[in-house]
Amino acid sequence: MITEQITVPEIHCGHCKSSIEGALQPLDGVLRAEVDVDARSVTVDFDPETIDRAGLIGTIEDQGYDVRQ
Template sequence: MATTDTISVPEIHCGHCKASIEGALQPVAGVTSAEVDVESTSVTVTYDESVVTRDTLVSTIEEQGYEVPR
């Protein structure tokens, strides 16, 4: 079953941030879509909870060098 979650990433501020985060999340198994909104500094991810967890998504964002408040 698909879940859509919005993850706050306050350090997002430009197109490079958008490309970096979307590029890291989209190939993750179970992720259907990942869209960064630079203006709201958030990432909206649709994913299959039976394949990938929110913690994995957060870790993937953090591996790109962005801090995710928990």
């Protein structure tokens, strides 16, 4: 398992949190996805043999958010 923190500057509310967590949590290999609205970041625990950072970022971007790489 790997833990990644991904910065998403556009996170600002509960809807953002729900949208991003709701998109990430069902993905194969994602064990936990937690958005910190105040820090504007997403912490994800995942299995790197199933999904990679690029896949996580792509999922966040599919929800309409830009990711700081």
